[in-house]
Amino acid sequence: MLDGFRGGLEGCDLDWVSVGRKLLPAANFLDKLTLDLSSPIDELLDLTRQHKDRLLWEQSYSKRDKVVDDAMLAGYAFTELTGKLGPFISNRLRCGIGIWGPGITYPLHWHEAEEIYWILSGTARYCIEQDDPVLQRPSDIIYIPSNTPHGFSTEDEPFIVLYLWQGADLRQISEFS
Ligand SMILES: [Fe+2]
Numbered sequence: 001m002l003d004g005f006r007g008g009l010e011g012c013d014l015d016w017v018s019v020g021r022k023l024l025p026a027a028n029f030l031d032k033l034t035l036d037l038s039s040p041i042d043e044l045l046d047l048t049r050q051h052k053d054r055l056l057w058e059q060s061y062s063k064r065d066k067v068v069d070d071a072m073l074a075g076y077a078f079t080e081l082t083g084k085l086g087p088f089i090s091n092r093l094r095c096g097i098g099i100w101g102p103g104i105t106y107p108l109h110w111h112e113a114e115e116i117y118w119i120l121s122g123t124a125r126y127c128i129e130q131d132d133p134v135l136q137r138p139s140d141i142i143y144i145p146s147n148t149p150h151g152f153s154t155e156d157e158p159f160i161v162l163y164l165w166q167g168a169d170l171r172q173i174s175e176f177s
Contacts, residue, residue, distance in 0.1 A: 008093025075101030
């Protein structure tokens, strides 16, 4: 499943740009994690935590879009590591870390790029198309084909993922029904 994404990594270390820094409240959930540094996943979370103040945390949606509720806007953020806007430039692969606080519902949405979520921390009930939600846990990998509706509800801990996109506009804003 990951092989299709591997080619997108080629050359992405050739160019980088400074993207500035901006902290959003959801990034502070990193501070509350109890980490086991012998685990590669927790090592990645620890690195992100150490550098969270120097990263650019973003949101794709705003109150004006009316596609996600206020609870999600107050409690989610992502930081891009690789993508067409940088900091490591790639027009083939988008990769970053997304954080959603407890009790958040991300409604069904879709985009042309195919996507992988690698769960780093927390649990969520994840839906792909109209199937029944499946509880996803740390180290689980979710594959979402192109233009396939997907969404989730987080449980009682922050839900943190490494996301990967490829195969389309890497900054497309998702569509909602
Ligand atoms: Fe997605």
